[in-house]
Amino acid sequence: MVADTAQAFSVQPADLRKTCSVPLDFEHDEPPGTAEACLGQQRAIDAIQFGIEMQRDGYNIFVLGPMGSDRHVLVRNLVAEHAKAKGPPWDWCYVNNFTNPERPRSLRFPSGQGSQFREDMGSLIEEMGLAIPAAFEGDDYRTQLRAIEEDTQRKVEEQWQTLNERAASEGIGVLQTPTGYVLAPVIDDKVVGDKEFAKLPKARRKEIKAAIEGLSEELQARIEMMPRLRKEHRERVKALDQEVTAHAVSVQIADLENKYQALPRVSAYLDDVQENLIENAQDFQQSEGPSLPFLSGDSSRLFSQYEVNLVVDTAGSDTAPIVYEPNPSYPNIIGRVEHRAEMGALVTDFRMVRSGALLQANGGYLILDMRRVLSRPFIWEALKQALFAKQVRIESPGESYGFVSTTTLKPEPIPLDAKIVLIGERWLYYLLCRYDIEFSSLFKVAADLDDDLERSSENVQQYAQLITRQAHDNDILPLSASAIQRVIEERARRAEDSERLSTHMSSLDELLAQADYWARQRESDQVDLDDVRKAIGERRKRLGRIQSKIVDAIKRDTLLIDTSGDCVGQVNGISVLDLGEFRFGHPVRITATTRIGTGDVVDIEREVELGGAIHSKGMMILSAALSSRYAPDVPLSLRGSVVFEQSYGGVEGDSASVAELCALLSSLARVPIRQNIAVTGSVNQLGRVQAVGGVNEKIEGFFDVCRERGLDGSHGVVIPQDNVKHLMLREDVVDAVRQGKFSVFAVKHVDEAVTILTGMEAGARDDNGKFPQGSVNFGVEEQLISYAKLRKGFAEQGAKSDGD
């Protein structure tokens, strides 16, 4: 009768794996459209579109979703639609700031005009390089220059001639030494030495001295006059040079000003260029004579200050930019000022300012991987700063953080108008929300990608088209209908839910690629059902080393797992090992012991700190379930302990709590548990069995062990009823069930699990509140009452002894 009861909980083979039987009503060998590209992601699509269209501060977008979910493709496709409508943004240039070269000026141009302006300035430079030196070589200039020089010379000579004449009239000569001038008496055109002077009459000597005294002041006045004359000369030459330069450049500059008259800042810059050219006209004369090369202002270097550094060039583009920066380092995002070594020193100028992705995306969209942004130093803070300030300030991180004190360029900031799309995992988003107070105000739109979608007939049709499109895009052989159906089934398995389909695209692409490989191996022009099966099986084989080791250890009784017979206080639980790309289940022996005590159930895993928080919670819940269900009128006088045998790593999760409770009940009631059945599921305080994760892997894990030892129809796994909808078991498991070699039982209450595991009735309380005699629960309650009486007896005995 009990066996019949167990069979009542059996899950039918059809429910163990929901096969894809929906006919595919499309031509799956035709190239598909793109409508299904974002299947199941409507919520995320709406969010992204909202973020793109919302033109207010802070409405940047964070796309949440796991890697491999085609986040980039989705974002790029959506952004591209809007980029077309938006049109190309401004070109941006940096040019010299003639009044403050350390702060290069930024100029903006309509798309394509930046490069035109650069060419125009290049032509101007080329022309100036010829025209200005030619003007200085011209006869007009030389004639005027000579006139100035002669005039100056005449003035100088006049000054000295006057002095010389006056000195000569008084018998004094003005002599030149290497360092200055000397006034000396002269007689008959010969300078008088001390001997001759001594021979002169006293009166004459006195006259000479007086004359020299008188001339000294005049000589000093003449000497002082010389610098003034030289300065006047230089100013006249400079004025002449400027006049010549102005004549040479004015026409060309005027032409450019006319061309760019709609851009006031550009016109103002051209005025500055003209002013600077004229102001520094003398520098443009070709110097003569040897000079040190690194100190000379050669003409190419002089003219380079009028070059244009085009940092954002949108020429040829008719849409707003979409920039994805795979390496979001500080220079790659913000930009940098480069330097070159000259004579051992690092020098730079406005021509060495380089833009980063922010400027390249200005007026459009910048897509970044958040994990990479956070793993590069300084960039997250710099990105936020740029978004808050709505401008890009190109400076080195050292300067930005005040680590560098040397003078360098501070290019004029460029206004920023870009939509930033960050792509990252959900945990990153939630961490940022919690710990970065600025994050939420800058990224107000969260686009949360769904991991799966409902497995409705309509969605299955669209998913089939998605598979066909992925195959087409990735150069994969066409898939047969049965192959597509098998892939869809695998996508349900990936979603861990027979009623949903995974939207994780990279895993789909992997499966298709591997199926394609096997199809090509057999020289087929189509991927068939067997190719998909082979791809799945081979992948499992490649990754299944550890699983096979565990099964082998169980087979060789190194890991003690019984799959036959029965045992008191011992049950087969099932663990899941997650290796990232692959996870699998395997049975673990759970044992329980009980004795009289003070109501404690000891979780040995927790005691030795191998149990996680959720596992501990599960243990406490089952303790509560035990105390609330049995012998409610007496104190719980039990000491029980539960352990995962031969478990040397951490244990986490509450999916073994049904198994643990069953082991405890078995121990209390002294009722043996069948070892050919494993159990998984969590239990609440009322004994209700609840769903757990990894149910497919768990069933398959126990199945694999039993198959190794030989399936005889007695083996099976008890799972929560609520997990039946998640079943997408391997085909070999389903086949075994169909052949009666293996069973899957679904239960809602722990009593049902107890019935299946013990082969005995669990027992329900009658109208008098008593469990039926001979039931497992009766045995449990009797034992607990017995413990309570014994404990009471011990307590009374102890009190009496104390009294004596």
Added chain:
Amino acid sequence: MTATNTKLRVVIALTETSPVSPLWHAAMQVLEESPAELVALFVEDDRWRLAASLPFTREFSRIGGTEADFTRQRAEQIGKEAVARVHQVIRRLAADAELTPNFEVSRESDRVRIKEIVGNSQNVLVAPSFISNWPIYAMLSKLECRILLVEACEES
């Protein structure tokens, strides 16, 4: 060096205040026309040395016009410095031109020595134009050598 040396000679006459470069280049042009021995003759100006012997002579600096006593020691010092400076310039120019000219120093009053160096009428004397105002010029012009006066202001 002797007067009996009959080889053609180009003599550059240099003074404390003459710019070297134009004189040198003029001499190089002469040498291009006809190969000759090159001699740099530094003619020391006697006049301000005589002036230095007077106890009341003052020198007015070319830079700023400040004045200071102009003594014999001062005259000798700046004279020696001038010779050294000009000699160094000549050495550099000669090295560039791969020449090895003789460098001679003579007082303007030492007419015999100057005459010996300048030599006979076949030689060429390259001199600054202002030397024509110097007393030595009368003697030089009588030597009948070819005198090439180069327009060069006294350095001021």
